Amino acid sequence: MKLAGKKRIWADYQKEIPQDNYFYVRSCIRQNFFPASEVTFLRILRQELGKDIYEHIHHTTCSGIGYHSDVIPLETTMTVVARQFALMTEAGYENYACSCITSFGLYSEILETWKHFPEVLEKVRRDLKAATGREFEVPKHLAHASDIIYKMRHEIASRARYKLVNRYTGQPLRVVEHIGCHYSKMFPSKGVGGAEYPYVLAGMVEAWGGEVVDYPERRHCCGFGFRQYLVQANRGYSVANTQKKFESMAPFKPDMIITNCPGCPYFLDRWQYVIAEMEGKTYGENGFGIPVFTYEEVAGLVLGYDPWDLGLQVHQTAVEPILDKMGVAYNPEKKYLGKDGQNLGHPETPAYSKVY
């Protein structure tokens, strides 16, 4: 298919993303493993772009990981989600923005269920009222946080301090974009570009100067699989799926990976370390792994934020190769310091995975 044809198809898969006034809910996994990404997201929206984005202190998990681990019934999860919508309604917002892809898929599923089964919606309203006394409206718009950064990608590009360009060669960095499965595989119309041509991350990469890498297993799952990772006995499933992706992408020599799901960057980062330690195999240049980023981290790098403010020091796969290629300024001596400069020691050095 010619590129022009693909662009026409993408145009059919655009979703309406609100410009401002968001009610923000956080991600369990992102808060644990990439906390600075959510900090960066709010910094970009509030300080760079002057947007109104509100976080309610009473919001909780959506319970999605419990739901997809099958210990939480659908009825419970729908009511937990309804409570989040009630907090949004009480705060006077209509645009719901979530940090998590599992949540995003779940919200999409629940909103569709309520459309097709209005009696279920009425029961959820009764259950929520009985449990909490709260009432709710469904959101006017549902956006994943990556949708919002996608919408603002050109404004971010206009403020860029760095581009996704190799400063040594002048060529665009070659970027693998990995979309979380629950972003659009279940409900294609809810994601930018649908399930066939998801463009939410590709749009960011192109706007910020990079080049998207196409490869056979581009849409394969990262391997999380909920219970397949959460239970130690099952983790072979998880690492095997990640390995399949890396074996598929490696011949295309990507410089970096950008992700929009909280779990995917964790698995793509950590399983590279495990594969290196178990088999001595690495997928990046010069014996390093391929650095893996959240889209907030990439946006922050483009905007010139300090890599250690972005939390890049808590990646296991070394990020410095890409910082050097982009020409990002960083102080290696500050990598593992605390907030007030206190010495927190240094992580142990892996046997095979190369680190700085």
Next chain:
Amino acid sequence: MGKIKDYLKNDIRMEEGLVACIQCGTCTAICPAAEFYNYDPRKIANIVQSQDEDQIEQLLRSDTIWYCGECMSCVTRCPRSNAPGMLIQVLRAASQDLGYFTDSEKGRQQLALKRTVGTWIVEHGYCIYPRKLSYENHPEAGLIWKWEQEHLDEVHERLGSNFDGEGPGVLRKIPQESLDELQRIFDITGATERFRKIEEDSARKAREMGLSDEEYFHKVYTENSGKHGRDPQ
């Protein structure tokens, strides 16, 4: 009508998850679990569609239904717009609510999931809570995670979290009144009852296997018989 068929027809996910499957096998072709495990979602759809109570009960007592990763890649590709991954969710709910899950090695793992993710949700308001994660249980999280665990508060402070703090922010302490609301939702909508059933059935199975609670938990969390792959050892 049998009790399993009654159970299944009352789950709204069945209505959109399985309508006139044509057994094309596209779901199996795209399925990450089918590549790793001895697993074929096409066959599962066929058994459920057959409405054969005995075959479905056998399925609910087996490892098979626990192999899916719920990535839902099958949903995109099904030419009938069915959702085999959603069908699995219904079968797993049935296996637990009807008391069959402890008959299989993979099904018994539900106790581990209930006592980790399930419990953390009601106790902390998060599916994952970092003070409950140990490097010992998660060596794959890397030496960077070991370092983070040793300096958990300082690392989160450096990265801008409000870890266990009042007010908004990353990993803030969820107010007790919100946790109380979650608990009441769990009580009214079935999660508390499912938790009770998982514990009760698991305790019975542990007695049958001659294991203490601690030994049983360790076994279900860590043990892999090696009989699940496409090429069983």
